[in-house]
Amino acid sequence: MQTADNLGQYRKQLAEALENTFQRKALDNFAVAYRDGRDANFAGIDRDHLIESIGTAKDAAMARLDELFEEFCQKAGAAGAKVHFAGSDVEANEIISQIAAENNCSRIVKSKSMTAEETLLNHFLENRGYEVIETDLGEWIIQLRHEGPSHMVMPAIHLSRNEVSRLFSEVTGKQQDPDIEKLVKVARRELRQRFVSADMGISGANFAIAETGTLGIVSNEGNVRLVTTMPRVHVALVGIDKLIPTVSEALQVLKGLPRNATGQAITSYVTWITGANPSAASGSGRKIMHIVFLDNGRSALAKDPVFSQALRCVRCGACANVCPIYRLVGGHAYGHIYIGAIGLILTYFFHGRDKDKNLIENCLNCQACKQVCVAGIDLPRLIREVHTMVEHGGKKPVLSSLAGFVLKRRPLFHALLRSGRYAQKPVTGNTAYMRHLPQMFFRDHGFKDLPALAKKPFRDQWDPAPFSPARPEYRVALFSGCLQDFVYPEQLLSGLQLLAGGRIEVVFVRQQGCCGLPLYMLGEHEAAADLAAWNIGNMDPGDYDYILTFCASCGSHMKENYPHLLAKHPGAGVRARQFAEKVIDFSSFVMRMGLGEDQEARPEKTRAAYHAPCHLCRGMGVRQPPRDLLERAGYEYVAHGEEETCCGLGGTYSFKFPEISATILDKKLSAVAETRADILVTDCPGCVMQLRGGAKKQKRPFAVLHMAEAIAGKKP
Amino acid sequence: MNRSERTAQFTQKARAVSATVKTVATMDEALAHAVDVCAQKQACAILASGCEHALSDPAEELCGLKQWEKLIAAPNLKERDAQSLASLCRPAGIGLIQRGLAAYAGGIDVGLTLADFAISETGTLVINCPDEDLRLATMISEVHVAVLNAGDIYADSYDIADKLAAFFAKSDYTAFITGASRTADIERVLTLGVHGPLDLHVLIIDGQSSL
Ligand code: SF4
Numbered sequence: 001m002q003t004a005d006n007l008g009q010y011r012k013q014l015a016e017a018l019e020n021t022f023q024r025k026a027l028d029n030f031a032v033a034y035r036d037g038r039d040a041n042f043a044g045i046d047r048d049h050l051i052e053s054i055g056t057a058k059d060a061a062m063a064r065l066d067e068l069f070e071e072f073c074q075k076a077g078a079a080g081a082k083v084h085f086a087g088s089d090v091e092a093n094e095i096i097s098q099i100a101a102e103n104n105c106s107r108i109v110k111s112k113s114m115t116a117e118e119t120l121l122n123h124f125l126e127n128r129g130y131e132v133i134e135t136d137l138g139e140w141i142i143q144l145r146h147e148g149p150s151h152m153v154m155p156a157i158h159l160s161r162n163e164v165s166r167l168f169s170e171v172t173g174k175q176q177d178p179d180i181e182k183l184v185k186v187a188r189r190e191l192r193q194r195f196v197s198a199d200m201g202i203s204g205a206n207f208a209i210a211e212t213g214t215l216g217i218v219s220n221e222g223n224v225r226l227v228t229t230m231p232r233v234h235v236a237l238v239g240i241d242k243l244i245p246t247v248s249e250a251l252q253v254l255k256g257l258p259r260n261a262t263g264q265a266i267t268s269y270v271t272w273i274t275g276a277n278p279s280a281a282s283g284s285g286r287k288i289m290h291i292v293f294l295d296n297g298r299s300a301l302a303k304d305p306v307f308s309q310a311l312r313c314v315r316c317g318a319c320a321n322v323c324p325i326y327r328l329v330g331g332h333a334y335g336h337i338y339i340g341a342i343g344l345i346l347t348y349f350f351h352g353r354d355k356d357k358n359l360i361e362n363c364l365n366c367q368a369c370k371q372v373c374v375a376g377i378d379l380p381r382l383i384r385e386v387h388t389m390v391e392h393g394g395k396k397p398v399l400s401s402l403a404g405f406v407l408k409r410r411p412l413f414h415a416l417l418r419s420g421r422y423a424q425k426p427v428t429g430n431t432a433y434m435r436h437l438p439q440m441f442f443r444d445h446g447f448k449d450l451p452a453l454a455k456k457p458f459r460d461q462w463d464p465a466p467f468s469p470a471r472p473e474y475r476v477a478l479f480s481g482c483l484q485d486f487v488y489p490e491q492l493l494s495g496l497q498l499l500a501g502g503r504i505e506v507v508f509v510r511q512q513g514c515c516g517l518p519l520y521m522l523g524e525h526e527a528a529a530d531l532a533a534w535n536i537g538n539m540d541p542g543d544y545d546y547i548l549t550f551c552a553s554c555g556s557h558m559k560e561n562y563p564h565l566l567a568k569h570p571g572a573g574v575r576a577r578q579f580a581e582k583v584i585d586f587s588s589f590v591m592r593m594g595l596g597e598d599q600e601a602r603p604e605k606t607r608a609a610y611h612a613p614c615h616l617c618r619g620m621g622v623r624q625p626p627r628d629l630l631e632r633a634g635y636e637y638v639a640h641g642e643e644e645t646c647c648g649l650g651g652t653y654s655f656k657f658p659e660i661s662a663t664i665l666d667k668k669l670s671a672v673a674e675t676r677a678d679i680l681v682t683d684c685p686g687c688v689m690q691l692r693g694g695a696k697k698q699k700r701p702f703a704v705l706h707m708a709e710a711i712a713g714k715k716p
Numbered sequence: 717m718n719r720s721e722r723t724a725q726f727t728q729k730a731r732a733v734s735a736t737v738k739t740v741a742t743m744d745e746a747l748a749h750a751v752d753v754c755a756q757k758q759a760c761a762i763l764a765s766g767c768e769h770a771l772s773d774p775a776e777e778l779c780g781l782k783q784w785e786k787l788i789a790a791p792n793l794k795e796r797d798a799q800s801l802a803s804l805c806r807p808a809g810i811g812l813i814q815r816g817l818a819a820y821a822g823g824i825d826v827g828l829t830l831a832d833f834a835i836s837e838t839g840t841l842v843i844n845c846p847d848e849d850l851r852l853a854t855m856i857s858e859v860h861v862a863v864l865n866a867g868d869i870y871a872d873s874y875d876i877a878d879k880l881a882a883f884f885a886k887s888d889y890t891a892f893i894t895g896a897s898r899t900a901d902i903e904r905v906l907t908l909g910v911h912g913p914l915d916l917h918v919l920i921i922d923g924q925s926s927l
C-alpha cells in the first residue's frame with residue numbers, strides 16, 4: 001500500500017523494507033529459484049509463440065469488449081446466473097453488499113481475487129457488518145494481520161513460519177508449533193467449519209468465456225471449489241478484461257498462466273462454472289448465482305492506443321518475480337494493491353496519480369519484466385508513459401526547449417541537472433559543475449566513486465584518417481553517446497583501433513546529439529522525439545551500412561524507442577525504423593566483421609566475468625556475441641548466476657534511489673567476486689561507471705573494463 | 717501420440733505431481749482398490765485430517781461431527797458397481813454413502829468417482845460434476861480415487877475443447893483436477909492437502925490390454 005506523501009517518505013518505506021532480513025532472504029531465494037526454473041517450466045512448448053498468441057488473443061478480445069459482454073450476459077443469463085455491470089469500485093461493492101442483504105447472508109467465505117483487493121471489498125462488507133473470511137491460506141494469513149498481499153500469487157511470501165505460528169496461536173487460542181505441515185492442517189480444519197457455516201461465497205475468475213457464459217478459475221488449494229459449492233449464494237467479482245471469446249482461447253491462456261506464475265504445467269484445480277448449478281443448501285435447490293463485472297476504467301483503457309495492452313495481463317505475478325527492485329523490497333513497498341511492473345502501471349489507472357506518483361519513479365528500465373511477461377506486455381514502455389503523465393499531472397508536456405538545451409550543451413548530465421527536484425538551482429555552464437559529475441546534488445550517493453569528465457572529449461581527439469579507406473567495404477556511422485564522448489573517450493579510442501587501417505570507413509558526425517534516453521526516462525517524450533529526429537537527420541540511414549555504438553543504452557534506445565517516439569510524425573517513423581535496423585552494438589559488430597581475430601593469444605589465462613547490460617541482453621536481444629568475443633580474445637570466460645541482473649544504475653535511477661541501487665550493485669559485485677575473476681567486462685559505459693565505481697569503493701580485486709578495452713588489451 | 721503413449725504420458729505427468737496411478741483390468745478391481753485404500757487408511761481414519769491438532773472450539777466441534785467409522789462416498793457409480801462396492805465395504809466395516817455428502821463436511825475417508833476425460837500433457841483429470849454430491853466427493857474426501865478409461869485420455873486440452881463447450885452449453889460445473897490439493901503459501905514450502913484431498917489415486921482401466 002502506498003501512503004507516502006512525497007519521495008522522501010517513500011524512500012523511508014524502502015529503507016525499512018531493505019532492513020527486513022527475513023523478507024530479503026525469502027525474496028532472494030525465490031528470485032533465483034524462479035529464474036533458474038523458468039526454462040524447464042516451458043519445456044516442450046514454443047514459449048515465444050505462446051506468448052505472442054496470448055497477446056494477440058487478448059488484444060482481439062479487448063477490441064470487442066462490449067460485444068463479448070453482451071454475449072456473456074446472454075449465455076450466463078440463460079444458464080441461470082444474474083450478471084451485473086459495475087462502472088466503479090464503489091458500485092461493485094454496493095452491488096455485492098446488496099446481494100448479501102437480499103439473500104439474508106451474514107457469513108461470507110472468499111477465495112482469492114485481485115479484483116476484490118482492487119475494490120477493497122472486504123473493508124466495505126465488514127463495515128456493513130458482514131463477516132468475511134479469506135480462505136486461501138496466504139490471503140487468510142494476511143487478512144488476520146490486516147495487511148494487503150505482497151505478491152499477486154503468493155500473498156504472504158513476506159512472512160516466516162514463526163510469524164504464522166504466532167498468528168495461528170492467537171486465532172485458535174492454543175499454542176501452535178512453527179511446523180509448516182501442521183500449520184497448513186490447522187488452517188484446513190479452522191477454515192472447513194467456515195465453509196460449512198457460510199451462506200455466501202465470493203470468488204474472482206481468471207476467465208469469463210463469452211461463447212458459453214462460463215467462468216474459469218485456477219487454484220491449487222481447492223478452496224475455490226468449496227467457496228463456489230458449499231454456501232447457497234455465489235458471487236463472482238470479475239474484471240471485464242477477463243472476458244475472452246471462446247473455450248479454446250481460455251485453454252490457450254491456461255497453458256501460459258500457471259507455467260509462468262508458479263512453474264506448474266497446470267494448477268491442481270481449474271474450475272469451470274456455467275450459470276446456477278444444483279445446491280442442496282439453497283431453498284430452491286439451485287445456487288443463487290451472481291456475476292459482477294467491474295469496469296473501473298477498463299473499457300476506456302481498452303480503447304487507449306498505448307495502454308490497452310495493459311489489459312492483456314493475466315495476473316501471473318512474474319513481472320515482480322524477476323524485478324531486481326521487487327527482489328529487494330517486496331510487494332508492500334513495490335506496489336499499492338497491484339504490485340510489480342504491472343502494478344506501477346495499473347495503480348495510476350485504478351487507484352490514481354497520488355498513489356502512483358512515487359512508485360512510478362522506482363523503475364530501472366532494466367526490461368527484465370518485459371522479457372518474462374506471459375502476455376507480451378511492453379511493461380517498461382508503459383511505465384515510462386505513465387511516468388510522463390505523472391510528471392505532467394496529465395497536462396501536455398511543453399518542455400521541448402529542453403531538447404535545444406541538451407543539444408547545445410551535449411554532456412548527458414545537463415539533462416540530469418534539469419531534473420529540478422535534485423538541482424538546487426539551474427546550472428548553466430559553471431565550470432565546477434562541468435568538470436565533475438554533479439554529485440553534490442545527490443545526497444546518499446557515496447556508495448560508489450564517480451568519474452570526472454575526461455580532459456579531452458572524444459570529439460576533440462577524433463582523427464578520421466585511419467578510418468578512410470579508398471574503397472571501403474562498409475560505411476559505418478559512429479554514434480559516440482555522451483558518456484563515452486565526455487567521460488570515457490578511451491573506450492571508443494581503444495575499440496576503434498581494431499578498425500583502423502582496414503576495409504571499414506568510420507564516419508563521426510559532429511552534429512550528433514545525446515541519444516535522448518535520459519530525457520525519455522525523465523518523461524520528456526517530446527524533447528526525446530526531437531533529439532531522435534535530430535540524430536536521424538544527421539546520420540541518414542541511407543548513407544550508412546551500420547550505426548555503430550559502444551553504448552548499449554544508446555543502442556537500445558535508438559533501436560527500440562526511436563520508432564515509437566517518431567511513430568506519429570509523418571514520414572519520420574519510417575526513417576526511424578530504417579535507422580533502428582542499422583544500429584549495432586560493439587560486440588556484435590566486431591564478431592560480425594571478424595575483427596581482431598589475428599590478435600596474439602594471451603600467455604596466461606585471464607579470468608573474465610561478464611555483466612550483460614540490460615539494454616544489450618534484453619533491450620537489443622544480444623546475448624551470445626560478447627561471450628564469444630571474450631573467448632575468442634583468449635580470455636577464460638567465467639559465468640555467474642547474476643550475469644543478466646541489472647547493475648542498479650538505471651540512468652538517473654541511482655540518484656533517486658541510492659540505497660536500492662547500492663544494494664543491487666553489491667549483489668552483482670559479490671556474485672562476480674565468487675567467480676574469482678580477474679576482470680569484469682561489460683558493453684555499456686553506464687554499467688562501467690556503476691560497476692567500476694562500486695568495485696573501487698569496495699576495493700574489489702577485479703578491474704572493470706568495457707569490452708573495447710578488454711579486447712584491445714588495455715587496462716585503465 | 718497413440719493410446720498407449722497417451723496413457724504413459726498421463727501416468728508420468730500425474731505421478732510428477734504426486735498422484736498414485738495404477739492400471740487395473742476391470743471396474744471390480746478398481747472398487748477393490750478403493751476399499752483397500754480405505755481399509756489401510758487405519759492410522760488417520762478416526763480423525764479427519766487436522767483434528768489431531770489443537771483447534772479453536774468451533775473447529776473441534778466439527779471434528780466431533782464426523783462419525784467414528786470409515787466412509788467411502790461414491791456418488792456416480794452405476795447401480796451394479798455400487799452394489800459390488802457395498803458388498804466389499806460391509807465386511808471391511810466401511811460405511812458407503814452416495815447422496816447427501818454435504819452433511820459430511822468434516823471429512824470423508826475416500827471419495828470414489830469416475831472421470832470423464834484426462835489430458836496427458838499435464839496429467840489432468842476432467843470431471844463433469846454439476847451434481848453437487850459428485851463435486852463434494854472430489855473436494856472433501858481425504859483420498860480421492862478416480863477411475864478413468866484409457867480410451868478417454870487425450871493428448872492436449874485443445875483436443876477436448878469441443879467436449880468442454882458441450883458441457884458448458886447449459887448450467888454446468890466442470891473440474892480439471894491435477895494431483896492433490898496443495899499450497900506453498902508459507903515460506904514457499906510445498907504442502908499437500910490444504911482444502912481438498914490429501915491424496916489422489918487414478919485407476920486406469922485399459923480395456924485394450926485386457927483383450
Ligand atoms: S524495468 Fe526492471 S526495474 Fe522496472 S519494473 Fe521492470 S523489472 Fe522492475
Ligand code: SF4
Nearest residue numbers: 313314316317319373
Ligand atoms: S504484466 Fe505480464 S508478467 Fe506481470 S502479472 Fe501481468 S501477465 Fe504476468
